Amino acid sequence: MNILVVEDELEIAQLIKQTLEQESFSCELAHNGLVALEKFQQQQPDLIILDLMLPGLDGLELCTRIRQQSHHKDPYILMLTARGEEIDRVIGLSTGADDYLVKPFSPRELVARVRALLRRSLRHGNSTSQIYQSKHFTLDLDQHLATRQLNQNSETLDLTTLEFNLLATFMSYPGRVWSRTQLIDQLWGNDFFGDERVVDTHIRRLRKKIEPDAAHPTFIKTVIGVGYKFED
Numbered sequence: 001m002n003i004l005v006v007e008d009e010l011e012i013a014q015l016i017k018q019t020l021e022q023e024s025f026s027c028e029l030a031h032n033g034l035v036a037l038e039k040f041q042q043q044q045p046d047l048i049i050l051d052l053m054l055p056g057l058d059g060l061e062l063c064t065r066i067r068q069q070s071h072h073k074d075p076y077i078l079m080l081t082a083r084g085e086e087i088d089r090v091i092g093l094s095t096g097a098d099d100y101l102v103k104p105f106s107p108r109e110l111v112a113r114v115r116a117l118l119r120r121s122l123r124h125g126n127s128t129s130q131i132y133q134s135k136h137f138t139l140d141l142d143q144h145l146a147t148r149q150l151n152q153n154s155e156t157l158d159l160t161t162l163e164f165n166l167l168a169t170f171m172s173y174p175g176r177v178w179s180r181t182q183l184i185d186q187l188w189g190n191d192f193f194g195d196e197r198v199v200d201t202h203i204r205r206l207r208k209k210i211e212p213d214a215a216h217p218t219f220i221k222t223v224i225g226v227g228y229k230f231e232d
Contacts, residue, residue: 001118002026004045006036006062007080008054012103016049019107020114033057040066045075047117050097052081060095067096076117080105116173132171134232136219137210139168148210162187163206170220170230179227203228 003020007013008031017027028043030036033054040048048066052059063077079097099113130141138147146157146164159167169178169186178186180196207214221229 001047002028002043002045003047003049003114004028004030004036004039004043004075005049006030006033006054006059007049007051008032009051015107016110019110023111023114025114033059033062036062037065040075041069047076047078047114049078049080049114052079063095063097078113078117112173112175115175132168134171134174136232137167137171139164139171141168150212157209159206159209162202163209166202166206167210167230170228171232174230174232177223177226177229182227 003025005013005016005020005027007016007029010031013029013031017029020027028039028045030039034057036048036050036054037057050059050063054062057065059079059081063079066075066077076099077097078099078101080101080103082103098117101110101113132139132141136149138149139145144161144164146159146167148155148157165187166183169183180199183199184192184196203220204214207217207220210219211217219230219232221231223229
């Protein structure tokens with residue numbers, strides 16, 4: 001996978017590059033928006049890590065220009081900023097960014113976000129694919145279809161809407177640890193009333209449908225004292 005890192009702070013840019021290359025990604029650097037736009041047109045990266053505050057052509061304008069151009073490959077964009085206000089997230093995502101990461105961030109968090117984006121099917125043209133894919137699972141969000149590949153056999157999973165959405169939440173950020181409160185906010189939002197332990201019940205039901213051995217889960221792991229995470 002090819003990644004274009006657009007960051008004007010040289011030390012941060014080099015740190016990002018080294019971190020991702022250690023994970024076997026191919027990285028190219030650009031230190032301002034105009035150079036980044038030129039490299040994007042030449043190389044067509046799979047993902048762009050884009051700093052919000054850039055000299056000349058800033059991250060928001062660059063993001064907008066990339067989304068306006070018609071290309072065979074429409075890359076995912078992970079936007080970086082040193083500011084964490086809600087308005088920045090809204091503006092960044094409204095211009096076409098797919099995810100948002102606030103500085104300072106850990107190398108582990110950066111890699112997790114990158115992998116989460118690239119696990120989705122790559123986008124082509126200006127259409128957005130709604131597919132999450134890992135080694136053993138494929139979720140088609142448009143068709144609401146979940147399949148599992150085990151021992152060279154593929155099977156369609158019979159999941160309820162809540163179970164499907166729960167698995168989609170896990171697969172959207174593989175390796176991330178979710179607390180019960182975070183999962184409730186993701187799945188029910190403000191409509192939830194009751195005991196947060198209901199999450200455990202739905203986790204058990206989902207495990208019975210996707211795990212080879214629900215008593216010894218392979219994919220949905222319990223992180224004691226914190227919550228749950230998905231690994232595949």
